[in-house]
Amino acid sequence: MKNQSIPIRFGLLIAAALIIYFLLLSLLDLHTKPIFSLFNGVITGAGIYLCIKSYYEYKGAKFKYQKGFMAGLVAGFLATFIFTLFFGIYATNFDDTFLSEILKGWQNDNNTSVAMLLFVVATMGFATSLVFTLSFMQLFKTSWNTKKTNEKIAGR
Template identity: 60%
Template sequence: MKQFSIPIKYGIAIAAGLIAYFLILSLFGAHKQPIFSLFNGVIMAYGMYEAIKHYRLIEAKKFKYEKGFMAGLLTGFNATIIFTIFFGIYATEIKPDFVNELLSMWRSDYGIGIGIVLFVVAVMGFATSIILTLMYMQLFKDSWNTKAGKRHSP
């Protein structure tokens, strides 16, 4: 159970951070500027780092690359799903004209609607989760390049 609680707990915390950041930007009207979404990566990066670090502390000597990878990936995926649901509710229920305002600079003959925007938000979150997990697991995995590591290699 503890293996699933870390991705859920940290996924919810990351999503809460992303939602709070989005709502703060919306207070100033800056949520329509895509450049500010770069900070979403910082929020995701910090939360996923903490999740994998916490998982490694709990597992200690039993920490395996595959399990740490899954903890990081599930954390990012949970955060992405929650934020995408929030974004969909915000863009359809809370502020229905948001998508039109967001896409006004790219408006063309293409029929870009809420479905495509939600798809892009989800893909960006999933891609960020995969990249960050791969990156962080390089930090947290045990090295086999030492004498002690060679004795424990499979």
């Protein structure tokens, strides 16, 4: 049962870190500048790496690529879902000027709403989670390029 709780635990920790970082930016009045959202990738990446590493250490020799991949995805997707919910609640209930400030650069002929903003936040989070999980799994997968495998291929 513990192996199933690893991605959930890390997903919740990633979401908490993202929310704390956003609130810190809000206190400094920097939360309307999209450039600071780049650090969200660092937070998410670190959390996914630690999740996969923890799952790898828990499983040991029984570690399978597919299960490690799912652990990273679950952690990242859960964190993205929770952060997107928080972002939506914050944008609609806590800061009246936030939505107009952040959408100022988007406003052209289209009527951009909070739903479009939440869609973008969620898509960015899901894409970041997928890319980091794929990247980090390369560090934890077992290599096929070993002496034993090469001898099998050569027929020795």
